[in-house]
Amino acid sequence: AQKVTQAQTEISVVEKEDVTLDCVYETRDTTYYLFWYKQPPSGELVFLIRRNSFDEQNEISGRYSWNFQKSTSSFNFTITASQVVDSAVYFCALSEAYSGAGSYQLTFGKGTKLSVIP
Amino acid sequence: SQTIHQWPATLVQPVGSPLSLECTVEGTSNPNLYWYRQAAGRGLQLLFYSVGIGQISSEVPQNLSASRPQDRQFILSSKKLLLSDSGFYLCAWSRSRTYEQYFGPGTRLTVT
Numbered sequence: 001a002q003k004v005t006q007a008q009t010e011i012s013v014v015e016k017e018d019v020t021l022d023c024v025y026e027t028r029d030t031t032y033y034l035f036w037y038k039q040p041p042s043g044e045l046v047f048l049i050r051r052n053s054f055d056e057q058n059e060i061s062g063r064y065s066w067n068f069q070k071s072t073s074s075f076n077f078t079i080t081a082s083q084v085v086d087s088a089v090y091f092c093a094l095s096e097a098y099s100g101a102g103s104y105q106l107t108f109g110k111g112t113k114l115s116v117i118p
Numbered sequence: 119s120q121t122i123h124q125w126p127a128t129l130v131q132p133v134g135s136p137l138s139l140e141c142t143v144e145g146t147s148n149p150n151l152y153w154y155r156q157a158a159g160r161g162l163q164l165l166f167y168s169v170g171i172g173q174i175s176s177e178v179p180q181n182l183s184a185s186r187p188q189d190r191q192f193i194l195s196s197k198k199l200l201l202s203d204s205g206f207y208l209c210a211w212s213r214s215r216t217y218e219q220y221f222g223p224g225t226r227l228t229v230t
């Protein structure tokens with residue numbers, strides 16, 4: 001069975017600090033997909049990134065970067081120069097490539113609540 | 119572009135009353151549709167998913183049910199609500215054969 005662990009329940013940083021959110025996953029599949037979502041106080045989950053198991057290249061998008069390491073089954077998310085608007089709950093998720101039903105179910109971690117203090 | 123709608127945004131219902139939450143997607147056809155529940159302070163739990171009209175798969179046995187009467191409409195129902203049904207209900211869609219799920223704004227349900 002697949003599992004996603006986000007060990008950090010809550011993190012507080014001062015604005016402009018860098019912060020890394022950890023994500024460790026478990027799966028028996030060799031083909032899988034990893035995701036990060038942001039849930040601001042409004043509640044709607046916002047898709048940030050998808051990474052497949054064959055691509056271990058790190059990705060950078062503005063102040064956001066992601067570090068995927070298959071050797072440690074981790075997919076960590078770093079926010080550089082954090083801003084108050086980054087305050088949200090961040091979820092890491094895992095999907096195996098084939099579920100047998102044509103649908104692709106996401107297994108979510110429990111989330112990390114990030115508070116950026118001005 | 120695609121958009122996903124959910125209503126109502128908030129709902130307060132007494133124990134034992136029925137429930138109907140609606141989700142519709144615009145701008146795409148034959149999406150996969152999902153219902154999740156997020157209890158306070160906890161992660162997301164997949165309740166149902168659907169790959170087509172009338173095709174519903176349940177992930178968690180409970181007093182909730184789902185239906186998909188039209189291609190882009192997904193309904194979550196209950197005949198009798200329990201206190202434990204309180205939570206934040208999120209609908210999501212994804213294109214067949216791709217993997218990102220896009221979420222609606224959610225419905226906050228309080229059962230009293």
